[in-house]
Amino acid sequence: MASLGRLSRISVCARRTFSTTSVVRSSVNKATLVGYVGADPEITTFDNDRSVVRYTLATTETSKDKAGDYIQNTQWHKVISWNPQTNEYMMDRLRKGAMVYVEGKIQYGEYTAKDGTNKNKTEINQSKIQILSPGKHTGEPREHEED
Secondary structure: HHHHHOOOOHHHHHHHOOHHHHHHOOOOOOEEEEEEEOOEOOOOEEEOEEEEEEEEEEEEEEEEOOOOEEEEEEEEEEEOOOOOOHHHHHHOOOOOOOOEEEEEEEEEEEEEOOOOOEEEEEEEEEEEEEEOOOOOOOOOOOOOOOO
């Protein structure tokens, strides 16, 4: 009987360690996408020598409708990267049509359009990219200027 009491105390300790209150305090903001690059990436360099690379990524799901016909639903995602080494890699190798694996976090923001109206934006702030298949290119790395 002594061993059963010891086991029940261990399980009580385990329940306390993994209680729901510790889970509630943390959260996760992670997006994982596999899709096709919609256009060659664009780089913007700022006065403080920081740069951001922007590109669009299409993900497509295929399903059947009630009639049994296949339908495709394509979502377009705006992806940004602030990592200097990754940005250089992407500008050299990433092309329209490339299939990529992307990890990042979802960011929401606002901006003022040229006509003065406030707009909402949703972006994936990329933390990891892997090129799964090349896009349309001539075989030569694309050059980009560094200021």
